[in-house]
Amino acid sequence: RKEVEQDPGPFNVPEGATVAFNCTYSNSASQSFFWYRQDCRKEPKLLMSVYSSGNEDGRFTAQLNRASQYISLLIRDSKLSDSATYLCVVNNPSGTYKYIFGTGTRLKVLA
């Protein structure tokens, strides 16, 4: 079983749609969680950190469920510019705080 699992997609959605991605992780001791966005052939860029209380940034909402060990990302009112791969990231709690990445979920927003 992979440490961080995501549906690779692709998710093809029309402009204006709401789309949700989920991610599960296996290490219950993990402490920090993130969503990164990666455009084709570019580096990952932090989209948002994920907190137990949930957090929102404009059209993006992230949630963490520690009991079920999953993380979600909700994108409302999708824009063409949201087309990218969304990487679920869990921080390994061993002391190095290395990142464990999911495979990424590809999103394509269609005009």
Place this chain on the structure above:
Amino acid sequence: DTGVSQNPRHKITKRGQNVTFRCDPISEHNRLYWYRQTLGQGPEFLTYFQNEAQLEKSRLLSDRFSAERPKGSFSTLEIQRTEQGDSAMYLCASSLGEDTVHIQYFGAGTRLSVL
């Protein structure tokens, strides 16, 4: 530009040659990470430095791979006797030790193609 800088951006080499990549982290960041990413996969951890000390190496890092961070600033990743399977994007990231959330910032990567 005060972000993470990686050079070269692209490297094409023949099988069996040695290659070296450089990473300049954000200046005050004491933690530095190397990752490798192949097509359709998320990045995978290779190695970690805290200041100049290399504190963890992944099993992915075979004997042909070596990384250094001699003065706790920039880092190099060398691959000896390259193989076609080494073709990937090599990403460097840095973070601030005092950051309790441990957010990592990534460089643009070095894309290696081994022919």
